[in-house]
Amino acid sequence: MADLSGLYQEVILDHSKRPRNFRVLEDATTHADGYNPLCGDRLTLYLRMNGDQIGDIAFKGSGCAISTASASILTETLKGKTRAQAEGLFERFHGLVTGNSNGGGAELGKLAVFSGVSEFPARVKCATLAWHTLKSALAGDAQEATSQADDPEDQAAR
Ligand code: ZN
Numbered sequence: 699m700a701d702l703s704g705l706y707q708e709v710i711l712d713h714s715k716r717p718r719n720f721r722v723l724e725d726a727t728t729h730a731d732g733y734n735p736l737c738g739d740r741l742t743l744y745l746r747m748n749g750d751q752i753g754d755i756a757f758k759g760s761g762c763a764i765s766t767a768s769a770s771i772l773t774e775t776l777k778g779k780t781r782a783q784a785e786g787l788f789e790r791f792h793g794l795v796t797g798n799s800n801g802g803g804a805e806l807g808k809l810a811v812f813s814g815v816s817e818f819p820a821r822v823k824c825a826t827l828a829w830h831t832l833k834s835a836l837a838g839d840a841q842e843a844t845s846q847a848d849d850p851e852d853q854a855a856r
Contacts, residue, residue, distance in 0.1 A: 706811040709771075714763035719756040719773035728838055732759075732831030734823045739765035743831045750780050757828065764812075764821055769828035771808050781836055788829045795825045 723729075723744035731742050741759025745752055755773045759766075776784050791809050793799040797816035815825045 703814055706814055709808065709811045710763060710767040713767035713770040717757075717766050717770040719770065719777075720758065721756050722758055723754060723756040725754075726756075728835045730831050730834035732827045732834070734761070734765065734827045736820065737762055737765065737824050739824055739827050741765065741769055741828060741831060743769070743828060743835050745832075745835050747781075750782075752776050752779050752781070752784060761827070762824055764815065764824040765827050768812060768825045771811070772828045772832065775807060775809060776832070784832065784836065788833065791829060792826060795822050 722742075723746060725746055726744035727747045729742055729744045731740070733740050739759070739761025741757050741761060743757045744755065746754040755777050757769045757773060759769070761769075775787065779787070787806070787809070790799070790806055791812070794806060794810070795812050795815040799813075799816075812825050815821050
């Protein structure tokens with residue numbers, strides 16, 4: 699397992715140093731801003747929807763290595779996916795980083811590199827910020843994505 703976490707760390711560092719799809723999407727059909735006050739991570743996520751499919755996706759912002767890598771891998775993973783597939787992956791990813799996953803990480807692909815985050819509850823919001831922002835963007839909601847008070851992440855972070 700030590701080797702695995704080393705490999706995971708390498709992927710996260712790579713994506714935080716060279717984030718993929720890191721740009722403003724000029725022809726975005728929807729976007730949303732996300733802010734994680736616990737860490738100071740900020741990002742804007744841009745989507746170009748082709749009907750129900752994510753035709754293109756990109757982000758801009760600044761934050762810690764985990765939030766940046768998470769947004770970068772999110773954009774790589776979700777390009778070409780449908781809204782329903784994206785929402786399904788969000789549920790799986792959320793379960794993974796909060797330690798509520800019941801196995802089956804195969805579908806998550808590269809997102810599995812964040813499995814170690816479940817051991818660091820204070821970093822869960824860093825890892826999920828891009829996903830909460832995605833949900834806002836998909837909802838067509840331009841307001842800031844902040845977690846609800848009854849979100850299990852809040853309990854975990856205390
Ligand atoms: Zn952070």
